Amino acid sequence: MPKMQTLTLPRTPDDGRDYQLLRSPGGLLCLLVREPHADAAGCVFQFGVGSHDEPSEWPGLAHLLEHMLFMGSADHPQPGSFPQLVSQWSGRFNASTAPERTRYHFSVNPAGLEPCLAQLTDMLVAPLFAADAVEAERQVIDAEFHTRLADAALHEQAVLACVVQPDHPLSRFSAGNARSLAGEPRVLAQALRQFHVEHYRAGNGCLLMHAPQPMKELVALAQRAAERLPTGPAAQRTEAASLLAPQKLPGMLRWQSPGREQPHLLLFELEGVHTGEGQQAVRWLCEWLASPAPAGGLGWLRHRGLAAELRVDVQRYRNKRSLLRLEIEPLDRAEEPVGLLNALFSWLAALRATPSREWPQAARQQLEDQAFAAGPQGELLPWLASLGERLLHEPAEQILESIGRWAGLEEGTWRNLLDQLEPARLLLACSQQGEAGLPQRAPWTDTAYRYEPLHVPLAPTWNDSLNEADWPVWSPAMPEQAARTESDPIPGVREIPVPYRLAAAEGTGSETTRIAWCWPVEQLDRDQGERLQALWSLQLEPLNNWMSATGIRHLWSNSPGVISLELQGPSQSLPLGLVAALEALKAPDDEALQRLAEHRYQTVMKERDHALPAYRLLDELDALICRGTPHSAREAAATQPAGHPQIAWLYPAAWAAGERQPVAAALASLRVAHAFRWHPPAPRRLGQGTEAIEVGCRHADRAQILYCQGDSDSVADLAGWQLLHQHISASFFDQLRTRRQLGYWVVARYHEVAGVPGLILLVQSPSHDHEAISNAIDEWLASEHARLSALPFAQVQSQARRLADHLRTQVQSDAGRSELAWARALSLPYATVLEQCAALEQLTTEQWSQVREGWLEKPRRLHLLSRQI
Template sequence: MHPIPLASLPADQRDYQLYRAGNGLFCLLIHDVHASQATAVYQVAAGSHAEPDDLPGLAHLLEHMLFMGSQRWPAPGSFPARVAEWGGRFNASTAPYATRFFCSVSPQGLQPCLAQLTDMLAAPLFAPQQVEQERRVIDAEFQTRLADDDIHAQAVLATQVQPEHPLSRFTAGNAQTLAGDAAALSERLSQWHAIHYRAGSMALVLHGPQSPEQLLALAQDSADQLLAGRAPEPFALPLFAPGQLPRQVDWQGRSSQAQTVLLYPLRECDVHGAAAHWLGEWLNSPSPAGALGYLRERGLLDELHASLEADVGGQALLRLELHSAHAEPEQVLAGLDGWVQAMRSRDPAEWPQAARRALAQTAFDLGPQGDLLDSCRRYAERLLTLPAEQVLDVPGVALPTLGLADWQQLLSQLAPSNRLLLQRLPRLLGGELCAHTSTRWQARALRSSPAPTANLAGRLGPCLGPLAEAPKGLRWSSVAPGLRLHRFAPSSGALRTRLAWCWTDKAATLAERRWLQACWSLQSEALEQWGARVGVRLQWSLAPGQVVLDVSGPQRLLPSFVRELLSQLQAPPAASQLALIERRSRRWLQDEQDALPAWRLLQTLEQECANRALRLRDPLALWQGLCAQAQILWLKPDGWSEGEGSQLAKLLLNLCPSLLQPFVWRCPLSQLQPGQLQVSEVSSKHTDRAQLLYLPAEDDSLQAAACWRLLHHRLADPFFAELRTRQQLGYWVVARLHRRAGRPGLLLLVQSPDRSHRCIESAVDVFLDQSLQGLGRLSADQLQSQAVHLAQLLEQQRQHPQQGFEAHWEDCLWQREDQLAAEQQALLDLTAAHWSAFVSRLPHSARWRLLSRQAGAD
């Protein structure tokens, strides 16, 4: 292993070391003494764009086949069981230019799981019988994805780019594109793997509490198993043929909502450079000078989401997702053109570039925040695309000062003559059909309206600086009985906190809470963008009877950030914002109703009332009433100063005066009665059929919790293996331990593109009945061994930052004291008599069966 010096390192008490093995494998090793789990991420610089023209989907099939047996571990599907043994998670994904594999397990499981993962990548078997099976799985996945508009959008875009460009290919794969003799297909897989899965085209990131020496030894062992060499470099082709743009393509989607996506191909564009960085910031900014703020102020746009996707040879594709209010696309484009023209004349020397770099440097010094798995995946990608000195950087740290010439060169490509407008419509008459997906589309030349003059003078505004220190004041924990406060000792590094505004039954309907969520998300929008630059993340969501706010970030920033955020929520929304809030709320409702059938069933399982649109009469009165009646649950990390507490108390009491009243919230979800069978039909606009069978516990005792956890442990893998792998019912097959209204239960979910509801119901019931017959025959030794193993996994959950946080939240929600520790002991105390009695009651337990029905179907 050859060490590669890193130009700068975060000051986050982690040890970062970068190496390159003799065979070319890049290895980033992150020693983290506080890590409760260990992670391995492999990135391979080959994806769907590298597959042969005659076998679309080969890269995707290869990704699946790597889990179907390797030289040292030939048993198909044995890797998931190994990861589960160490309380972990895993996944893989195929992208256009890369394929990624990862696992995150307990530290003791890193060596065995990494060894098998490396063997899968280095020496897969490609047995023809497994190729045949996974080909059917790929087709089932493709059929399921046909309900998702993303695959149709990709198919439509493929019709517009140059035929020679890889983006024009169908890459998902299905039974037709991967047809033929399984043995011959196995040989093609082997050949493609030998070309592209070379150490010089791969990167490995390891993160865990192991010493640097131990991580280095694991990396060296992994490198020794991989073949030396590097795969061929992809070659650059222009995305669009000369004269192809400007163009508009209308296409028929599965969603009932229209959507506009604007694409600009960019040449000589460094997606990690200063110009691209500032372009993304200005486009997404809701400030008066940002594209979003400028167009929103003129009533042309509700939302704008800009992203930049790299292509080879310095090319990139700028993607703007636009949600318009009532304006026609021509008006929106004209407004955008006016903004672009005005911004081209703005000298970047006027911008707060130094302040932005200071924010980025602060974020870099603090180190990666949140789930380190996300950072490891990002590092693995950067190892294969960036110089070594930039691998650890957050965007903005090492950026040079942006000059006017570079800025104008980039913005000159956002010209009306250089764009493709993709318009998704709920219905389209006539047109052509995409190959494989049968997506209906029609294209025409795109005309441009004259761009209005945009005056941005004096609108750039100051850079939001550091948050002020909070003054000290009175203690606050005892003056708000309507605030249920649960403190916990956080792990080192980033902090996380959660507040949930709660209402009693009928005090706030689901539609009203969704409206309030839209209101508060809009009011906190600018602060959210600022926080993202220093590693602070916030997220609004809905839960039964609640609006929930999650905030996470560095320890020294989080209290001040939460105080600033609550300050933003004190005033009711401005009259100019009300229409935007209502449209955002309605769009969220429509997104829920357009979701895939399985998601619709999961939504229904957790909904306490009908999910209807809100008929808004007096928005300001609604805002005042919701705030006046809300009480709060707060999961708060220890260590915040009394001054911060005082400021937050005043803000919370001012916003929600009912905090002065005793806490009265109860979960609005109803419980099934023992022996009850409930069947619910849930409307869905998709043709896939989904079924969810939920078995809830009769009570929330610790003994019941231990039994339900053991039941899930015994059934999860066999359920997947039987219904997905053997019976091939569909791509989405899952058994999950699921708590509803504080009680545990077992959730069995299947979504199928081609099986009837009767077939799915029969398969699930037969599996459950046959499994229950064998569950009662566990020996005392087997019961004890598995109970001890589950108790150890629960201890790992308690130590894991994310899982431990959720456990604390459950304790706060249901007023319990360290439920995971109590369940650990209950597992260790579980006897054969307890288990036998539990299994004997299961055939007679309550059951809730939810079925998806296509809207309008008989």
């Protein structure tokens, strides 16, 4: 067979990874990334086909096809066998259908890359499309649709489809349900085959892999996958017309949200922004818009008390047109949006008056280049998926490139973009609760809406440029600190240095640092923690632009008694990022910031209150097990936690004194406890038997969680219950979702709480009542008892060794060593992971029997059931 053609990448990150871009003789693009120290292998297989390509007589066909590829293929005819394979290799998988692409991805133990890719390729190339499987999966699609009727995004999409140009693909119903996909299963199966043949071809696909295997091995895997795909490009597509009819703009769309009211949505159709210069202008616009700095779009609206949040996104389409989406959360829902719109267009006028040549374009590009050199930060699978998205619109050789993304912006290109953000081109969509004044109905979802001209007199009143002192932060300086010596202790702070491997080159590589504020759990309840996190995240927001440009990712988390902030990014900028973050958190908060924090907290509470039943049950389970009392039974506390926190600080041991001292000085200036004596809270221990609890939910779907708790927190139990999960997760999915069609959301997962192992069995169904769900779970438990009892112990041992290899690989990675050091310093459960590996490798028949007995014969369970309110 002809060999893969190597394509030249202008530059690759200097991060110790090996990058190769290849094209198969049939046209499949393959980006391969080898990282010798990676603890997992990730794979993304993507095709440039989605709901915009499906035949108009079969709405939802692309979505159904994505599902059907998991329902049996030539070499693997058993439906649902791919989840079982991925589970055997301690992995995860998913798939998704978008307007112009369909994506399949998985992440597994590196040893599982070859078998999982081989089966995924067979699924993509040779699906069976059996008529009975088509009928079964059509019902799953229908169940998913009815569950998603509680999702405001589905209703927003439905009403937008009613007002866009009727010949544009966005006017279609793409989710699919039993009615849109009605007909004889054999006829539907034939339509699926035809659609698959037309679009699942090498020239319409890309394969992206990240793994520790030698590059030669990765190339061979890609070659084998490419050889199986049909050659040639996909079927020709008809270019769509413009999205929004100019004669209908400016327009106002009001629609009924199924839950809480959604942010205002502002839409502008853009032309001429698919080129390099056009993309550059759009990137600058999005950065200005989303910035909370006083001169940023979000900061401008917040300063005037008009908005709490602003999110911006650009959706690109094949017809060289794009859709700019602004989601703006108003601070006061009672006010009409005229004031907010006038303020936004006033800001755009000020931005227009601010010459782009005076922006720090070169400095911004330098930050981008530094981040590029350090390589991708965080999880590699989302990064591979984002590159796959870029491959839909950009030349393959440029997908890793950062040159010219920020510097040298042409004034004409910038003006062309701003000229398109005029009031006359605006489509404004606002949600409301209730149907009052909404006479029209969207097909498929029956969403009430009204569309009318936007007659609000927009009068921007700003002609001055934006004050440079108020611009977004693009280059924070290291603050001056009081002198400290290396031996100065920091009261109440526990330092946790972590050994890291050397970076591939001087000044490059990714590192992690973490700060945790720790209180006794009785001093910081859940609501207090949520309020504090809302306030602190707002205080940190002005640094978001700089952190993102530098390649620093930050993540807040909130657990019983602990609020933590983790930063991950390039070694040369991470210490400065941590010091800048601590300084931002020390800044006094004013009344406006407190109002924003309370709004953010209340938004989180409303989202939790209106969540789907499965999420409500998971939330209640967390409250019951982690804190011992139901969330619904506790009052929200408005006060700050009593006493000063203790602080834990994790950092790379390789940091020099000059990098540690500014952080230590910032920590020393915080108000903390005099000594570090924090211990993790103990979980609630269940007694033997099953305790049933009803949980009020606002959605009509029925949901149940059967939480099964282990007997103890011993190393043997921790290891055994993880092994148990690997043996039962695929079976639970297959029996209750694939075969019994209980609903779209069916999952079994390992759930460890404060060092005590457990399992969650979760089902959410729009079509079955609680009795049917409970009976199905009980019957499955009985069948699993028989299946596991008959399972040869040699097979159990083989899976135990495989799990031990996976856990050991994880703990030996940089991230794993960080977590191990963190857990040992704070007496957290992960501290025993190496001992768990040994227990798995030494597993006996008696220990395996005890695990099964503790789960099935002497259970400790909570049974949560949703109840509509």
